[in-house]
Amino acid sequence: MVEVEVAGVKVDLRSNSPVLLLQELTAPYRVVPIFIGVPEANAIDLAIANVDPPRPLTHDLACTLLDVLDARISQVVVTEVRNGTYYAEITLIANGIEHRVSARPSDSVALAIRSGAAIFVDDAVMNSEGTVFDDTQQADSGPEVVQEEIVGEFRDFLKSIRPEDFSE
Numbered sequence: 001m002v003e004v005e006v007a008g009v010k011v012d013l014r015s016n017s018p019v020l021l022l023q024e025l026t027a028p029y030r031v032v033p034i035f036i037g038v039p040e041a042n043a044i045d046l047a048i049a050n051v052d053p054p055r056p057l058t059h060d061l062a063c064t065l066l067d068v069l070d071a072r073i074s075q076v077v078v079t080e081v082r083n084g085t086y087y088a089e090i091t092l093i094a095n096g097i098e099h100r101v102s103a104r105p106s107d108s109v110a111l112a113i114r115s116g117a118a119i120f121v122d123d124a125v126m127n128s129e130g131t132v133f134d135d136t137q138q139a140d141s142g143p144e145v146v147q148e149e150i151v152g153e154f155r156d157f158l159k160s161i162r163p164e165d166f167s168e
Contacts, residue, residue, distance in 0.1 A: 001077060001120040006048060006109060007031060009041045020044065020106060022078065022121055030130030032078065032121055034086050040106035047113035059110040066115070069094060073117040076108035078125055086125075 007023035018041035020034045036044075043059050056064060066072060071094035078088045088108040092099045103111075112119045121130075 001122055002030075002126045004032070004119050004121050006044065006113065006119070009036070009044050009048075020109060022109070022119065024121070024126065024130070028132045030126055030132050032126060032129045033131070034078070034105050036104075036106040040104070040110065043110045044106065044113065047110055059107070059114055062111060063114045066092070071095075073111055073115045074098070075118045075120060076103075076105075076112045077120045077122060078105050078108075079122050081125055081129060 002024050004022040004024050007021040010019050010021060011017065012019050012035070015035075018036050018038055020036045020041070021031050022034065023029055023031045043057060046053065046057070047059070053060070071092050074091045074093050076088055076090050078086055080087045086105045088103050088105040090101045090103050090108050090111060092101060109119060111117070
């Protein structure tokens with residue numbers, strides 16, 4: 001397994017869909033992009049920003065329930081990709097017993113951020129889906145490479161569009 005961190009939640013310009021970016025902590029800083037829903041993207045962004053909503057959101061409620069039950073999330077793992085769909089597992093410890101629960105990667109990551117649990121990507125998933133960036137970019141910027149890459153793609157897109165692309 002490869003330990004990762006959330007490099008961000010960005011919007012894919014082609015599909016206008018949110019993409020969760022998980023980046024390994026050490027070189028070569030591969031990134032696994034996972035398309036997620038808008039509510040999940042918002043939940044992850046709120047957790048990253050450490051925003052405390054006036055009323056608990058679903059992931060906050062789940063963490064509170066775990067606390068009440070004296071259980072904790074030890075880790076989440078993006079386990080596989082089947083037919084373009086990513087799968088994950090949440091590992092819980094309750095009463096000294098380890099439980100594994102299947103979950104969507106977006107929910108798993110939202111819970112991991114809130115609970116401080118480690119996030120991992122299975123080696124096979126990282127090897128097949130991870131994107132490696134140029135060595136000079138990695139040495140200078142590590143996780144920020146993803147944002148620079150997206151901005152570069154957006155600039156290229158802007159250079160290529162014409163007014164007629166916006167007409168029906």
